[in-house]
Amino acid sequence: MELRAGLEKVAQDVAHFLREVRDDSLDVVIKKHGTDYTKKVDELAEARVFEGLEREGFHFDVVSEESGRTVRGSDYVVVVDPLDGSTNYLSGIPWCSVSLALFHKGGRLLDSFAGAVAEIYRDVVYSYDEEGSYVNGVRTSRKRPQEVVIGYFNSSQWEQAKRILDDFPGAKVRSLGSASLDMINVCLGSSRAYFDLRGRLRNVDVAASLGFCLRLGLRPTSFDGSPLEVDVDDVRQIQSIVLRG
Structure with a gap:
């Protein structure tokens, strides 16, 4: 406390x-x-x-x-x-x-x-x-999610993005511009999922929001489903991240 x-x-x-x-x-x-x-x-x-x-x-x-x-x-x-x-x-x-x-x-x-x-x-x-x-x-606890997906991807990554979006048919797609708040939005139930495939995120961008989400039972992965194995000894890049509500 x-x-x-x-x-x-x-x-x-x-x-x-x-x-x-x-x-x-x-x-x-x-x-x-x-x-x-x-x-x-x-x-x-x-x-x-x-x-x-x-x-x-x-x-x-x-x-x-x-x-x-x-x-x-x-x-x-x-x-x-x-x-x-x-x-x-x-x-x-x-x-x-x-x-x-x-x-x-x-x-x-x-x-x-x-x-x-x-x-x-x-x-x-x-x-x-x-x-x-x-x-x-x-x-707090998680509420029933809204049909919104928050996603970030380059034009060359459309096929990868589509594989994620196909899991949420009918969901609206948004890009809001703050990784930490985007993820918390998912974890509290305001959105169904969050993903970023661009390789631009770093551990500092999401460390705190991940801690918040884990206590609510949501665990992120890389695009291929593997665990996020990233250290925090210095600023490190994250190639991809997917969080499903």
Whole structure:
């Protein structure tokens, strides 16, 4: 409870900060890593996460989307996405979040034992511990899903995508732009499934939302059905992910 509550506070503080900050240079590109760019807003959000962790007395190693691995000699690692859905955020689209997932050192992607995902444009925080999943601190369960599938794929991957979509005839397909919230949407029953075949996702994007979903009985796989065997010692790519509700 104490760890979960502390992670909730950090995530919510960063979300509130991002909701209120005003700066004409937020979308200025600071650096490029792989196919993604770090913008000033990402850097500001990450700095706020580090401040929050210090304030809560959490001296963990950190793996963050922007800075990679920060080693502090801890037996724990917190995997951070300071701003998931940055394009939505900069466009004023209210589907973006802050996420933190806590692991024992040497853990794998599905081993997180506490975490939190805070929406930026609403006062909603999703969290989990070893006992269960919570919405605004209240234990939650999965509802009957709606006929919606959230999917991401390139034009060359249509045949793979169709194999997934054929399992959900009549479902509407959406791409909303925040992997963490997309997955939570499925886990709470607002959608039937989520998938991303593009090879662009990283462990930081989904670590916390996966922890939330696992407590609700949903386990993701790769496209071929194999387990997601990804470490969290640093930022790692995920070639494909499928989550079925």
